[in-house]
Amino acid sequence: MLTEERHRIILELLETKKIVRIQELVEVLSSSESTIRRDLSQLERKKKLKRVHGGASLLNQKKEELSIDEKLTKNLEEKDRIAKYAATLIKDGDCIYLDAGTTINQMIPYISAHDLTVVTNGLTHLEQLLAKNINTYLVGGCIKQKTRALIGHGAIDSLNKYRFDKIFLGVNGIHVDYGYTTPDPEEAAVKATAINLGQNVFVLADHTKFHEVTFSKVADLEEATIITNETDPETIEEFRKKTNIEVVTE
Amino acid sequence: MLTEERHRIILELLETKKIVRIQELVEVLSSSESTIRRDLSQLERKKKLKRVHGGASLLNQKKEELSIDEKLTKNLEEKDRIAKYAATLIKDGDCIYLDAGTTINQMIPYISAHDLTVVTNGLTHLEQLLAKNINTYLVGGCIKQKTRALIGHGAIDSLNKYRFDKIFLGVNGIHVDYGYTTPDPEEAAVKATAINLGQNVFVLADHTKFHEVTFSKVADLEEATIITNETDPETIEEFRKKTNIEVVTE
DNA sequence: CACAATTCAATCATTTTCTTTCAAATTCAT
DNA sequence: ATGAATTTGAAAGAAAATGATTGAATTGTG
Numbered sequence: 001m002l003t004e005e006r007h008r009i010i011l012e013l014l015e016t017k018k019i020v021r022i023q024e025l026v027e028v029l030s031s032s033e034s035t036i037r038r039d040l041s042q043l044e045r046k047k048k049l050k051r052v053h054g055g056a057s058l059l060n061q062k063k064e065e066l067s068i069d070e071k072l073t074k075n076l077e078e079k080d081r082i083a084k085y086a087a088t089l090i091k092d093g094d095c096i097y098l099d100a101g102t103t104i105n106q107m108i109p110y111i112s113a114h115d116l117t118v119v120t121n122g123l124t125h126l127e128q129l130l131a132k133n134i135n136t137y138l139v140g141g142c143i144k145q146k147t148r149a150l151i152g153h154g155a156i157d158s159l160n161k162y163r164f165d166k167i168f169l170g171v172n173g174i175h176v177d178y179g180y181t182t183p184d185p186e187e188a189a190v191k192a193t194a195i196n197l198g199q200n201v202f203v204l205a206d207h208t209k210f211h212e213v214t215f216s217k218v219a220d221l222e223e224a225t226i227i228t229n230e231t232d233p234e235t236i237e238e239f240r241k242k243t244n245i246e247v248v249t250e
Numbered sequence: 251m252l253t254e255e256r257h258r259i260i261l262e263l264l265e266t267k268k269i270v271r272i273q274e275l276v277e278v279l280s281s282s283e284s285t286i287r288r289d290l291s292q293l294e295r296k297k298k299l300k301r302v303h304g305g306a307s308l309l310n311q312k313k314e315e316l317s318i319d320e321k322l323t324k325n326l327e328e329k330d331r332i333a334k335y336a337a338t339l340i341k342d343g344d345c346i347y348l349d350a351g352t353t354i355n356q357m358i359p360y361i362s363a364h365d366l367t368v369v370t371n372g373l374t375h376l377e378q379l380l381a382k383n384i385n386t387y388l389v390g391g392c393i394k395q396k397t398r399a400l401i402g403h404g405a406i407d408s409l410n411k412y413r414f415d416k417i418f419l420g421v422n423g424i425h426v427d428y429g430y431t432t433p434d435p436e437e438a439a440v441k442a443t444a445i446n447l448g449q450n451v452f453v454l455a456d457h458t459k460f461h462e463v464t465f466s467k468v469a470d471l472e473e474a475t476i477i478t479n480e481t482d483p484e485t486i487e488e489f490r491k492k493t494n495i496e497v498v499t500e
Numbered sequence: 501c502a503c504a505a506t507t508c509a510a511t512c513a514t515t516t517t518c519t520t521t522c523a524a525a526t527t528c529a530t
Numbered sequence: 531a532t533g534a535a536t537t538t539g540a541a542a543g544a545a546a547a548t549g550a551t552t553g554a555a556t557t558g559t560g
Contacts, residue, residue, distance in 0.1 A: 140391070287517095304547090
């Protein structure tokens with residue numbers, strides 16, 4: 001791959017993710033660590049990004065956001081481990097659905113299975129999927145400006161034409177009584193549709209999502225397997241009564 | 251192969267791919283590496299592209315700068331005028347379909363109508379449409395790597411749920427007997443579907459497309475109004491017998 | 501504080517790409 | 531045709547990019 005091409009992709013990734021890890025870039029761009037490091041140095045010299053330990057970040061943020069940024073980094077690491085584990089569930093030849101959103105996005109660099117068919121409603125996933133030469137389908141629909149997700153009837157109708165080996169979703173809240181929830185009803189409807197299109201449904205959620213409830217219900221707990229890094233034994237036990245829950249420890 | 255011809259092809263490739271490798275060009279144009287390198291140097295001197303290690307990339311030039319270049323950007327200028335005129339056909343409140351491809355892409359900067367709903371199968375149009383705050387819908391489907399167009403049954407099914415006030419298409423060939431044609435059968439099928447979804451169908455085509463025939467038929471001439479800058483009186487007359495044709499002169 | 505684990509910068513050998521040069525082939529005007 | 535100008539392809543050495551390796555620096559953990 002050409003240097004220019006890599007630089008372009010790195011900057012595009014940064015736009016959507018704010019922070020990228022070197023290892024992610026190594027995977028997505030199939031280049032060596034050395035090359036990626038050189039790329040980041042060059043882009044930093046051109047003032048296109050800021051290098052940080054472990055990767056690079058946008059150099060846009062104000063002082064207030066900096067502290068938030070540190071938390072974000074930590075949270076990202078958690079999410080990253082969850083995503084990495086989830087990616088290992090994908091096997092050669094699978095047809096999978098990848099929900100829009102940053103949580104699921106983090107899976108992509110770790111996908112190593114071959115001969116995949118991926119369907120997604122997340123425009124932000126596209127560059128990475130195509131860079132990995134994965135056979136990618138988009139659902140139709142209305143584009144939600146903020147998150148670049150495809151939603152609405154178009155998305156739901158498109159989805160209903162597919163069946164998946166595995167379905168990976170992100171949500172905002174997980175609650176014993178209220179199940180999975182997310183703020184936007186339109187997005188919830190898409191997720192609710194996807195959840196019925198296969199036997200193996202996985203919801204990825206770091207520990208901050210537990211006991212949270214947001215506006216729109218996606219489904220009941222038992223309709224998906226939860227993949228998380230939550231380790232509080234009480235919480236785990238509580239949810240294990242209702243559904244499968246896989247805890248990523250390492 | 252003539253130098254001029256190679257230059258034209260190189261620039262066309264660049265338009266769709268953003269970046270091309272020298273080796274690619276060597277194969278496509280069956281010329282030696284030396285010749286390609288010379289071509290790229292010349293085109294760089296003319297400010298048509300930027301050389302990068304391993305190939306060449308598009309330099310993001312603004313429209314104004316383009317028109318400053320005179321005779322040499324003639325083809326681009328032509329396309330631009332056609333696109334500009336086509337954009338004026340769009341009225342406030344319209345629901346329109348924009349086909350994938352560079353010809354139609356050029357319309358977007360000139361769209362000034364308000365309260366639009368745009369449906370497209372071209373991923374490359376998205377950023378510009380969203381930047382203009384246009385209510386944008388994507389059709390679903392399989393992503394064609396090379397052109398970033400959505401194609402296949404998914405795209406066709408998605409499309410069939412809509413009806414449009416105006417439909418704008420690009421094609422590769424226009425011929426009195428064979429109608430509108432384009433190389434990829436999958437893309438042709440999408441265009442053929444779109445053409446039936448409204449009364450006002452416009453095909454944008456600069457003069458190089460006339461009398462050309464490519465692999466896959468999209469539709470008969472009479473199914474769309476041609477917008478062009480072709481000025482040869484005989485050609486115009488010949489086509490006017492079959493369908494509406496609007497000639498952009500200024 | 502000390503330990504292990506990452507991450508980092510620097511360096512080197514290898515491969516790829518670039519520039520320059522030159523001779524053969526082609527085009528053009530006499 | 532003949533010779534001049536242009537275009538082309540090949541070759542050689544220079545430059546750039548790449549991946550691997552090393553030891554130093556940084557981070558997280560007990």
